Amino acid sequence: MNNNNMVNVTFTHPRENSRTFGAEVSLQCTAQLAVQGLMQGNQDGAFLDTPPAGRPYELVLKRTSAMIPPNMTFAQAGVIDHDVIEIRQAGQGAFQQ
């Protein structure tokens, strides 16, 4: 950890379990901002595709199995250095095609 306000975390991909994305993030970062950052990615490209309408990405703190709502900061969620954050996409309802 570089300073008190930054943490190193690992994000896991919602559909490909083996894919991870390590990042140093501010504890003031919200889940929503983190997802936006993951959609932008880094020099290797985007970690997440833009989700279809109605299937937003959700973040789950693996250590506590608690969801981090979009406007909650990592500090409020209790994220600490080296935490793993799972990215989830909940299923759809009676979707039939």
Place this chain on the structure above:
Amino acid sequence: MESSNQLFSRERLTGYEPELLAGSVVLVTGAGALGQNVVYDLALAGVGEIRIVDQDYFEPHNRTRSPLFPSPEEQEQYGSAKAPTVARKLKPLMTAAGASVRHAHSWIEALGDGAFKNVSAVLACVDKPSARAYLADKARLHGIGFIEAGFDGADISLSCFPAVRGEEAGTTPCWRCSHQEIEGEGTVFSCLAYARNIAAAGFVPAIQNAAATLAGLQAEAAILSLHEAMPLPLKFRAMDLNIRSGQSRIITLLRDPDCPGVHRHLDTAPTKLTASANDTVSQLLHELNDFFGAPARIELNPGLVWSAACTNCTEIAEVRKRVWEWAANSRCEQCDGPFARTARNGAGSPIIHYYLDSESNEQILNRTCAEIGFPPLAFVEASAENGPIQLFEMAGSVENLFQSGETL
């Protein structure tokens, strides 16, 4: 005849109270794969009244995940609308004494608050995110438990929000706390466009085994939520399960500090109006003027789209519907939508009304309340002279909103 004690002997052993279930009303929105499986479970378990809402029709390909799919003869005789078909086929399966099933071939939003009257649990079996958001908001406002479920092929998920009242309504998470891409009032997506988007993104539509498994979980959560004495282990939690691998996880849901959803419970009953859905808006305003002793103003939330540009050709269409209904298919008749163009092509501009008073457009004032989105038992927010907004309830009954399964 079998006594109730014998009939429900196994259910009693699991902790069910058949008398309590027989007195319960469960609102199931969506009569597709998930909805049919869940009403089947609730009917057999002894729920006393099931309300089914769906505006869709059966299509041949639905058959592989539709336990209540109508036969060709039934379709010939009764049509293929999902809600009445499912209600008709469900009625003989209901085990509670005096059980009833009601149905509405409608969008849930079109039924207004009356759909939630006396309801004990709300189950979301819909695909539209905006309908889920609507249900989550209404369940919280009316202090009703809300059980939401969804699936993606063999992956299923369930989230449970028990009935909360008072302060707890503000502090506990709702479904919208984690689903916030639904922006604006009543934003909806066309079902077909939505299905295409989802499919294009690689998600797998419903299959019967997933629907049946998920329905069992959803029905059990609903039944537990009806028994206040029984613990609801998934209270404010979500569950993910893969029905092939058995892999699962439980997620604790948290309140989003800036959730746009409804986080309050209606702790006082609205004032009952004598105005009915068939009365004109002008008559409704008169009654409200009399109540306040001053000119009243009716809030429209969501707004009333009087005219708007067709999203395909951009010509102005005469909409005359609430925002959610316009957004469901925002095209003019010439572009295969439901809304007529204005008389003079290229003329006019989009108009959305967010409130009504005696100075409003006379055409609106002369319309019936139902025509502008106040069905029987609808809640009406009104105020006078910049005073606080008060809540009123249109006259009517649940029978005005739903048809009975027996009257098909």
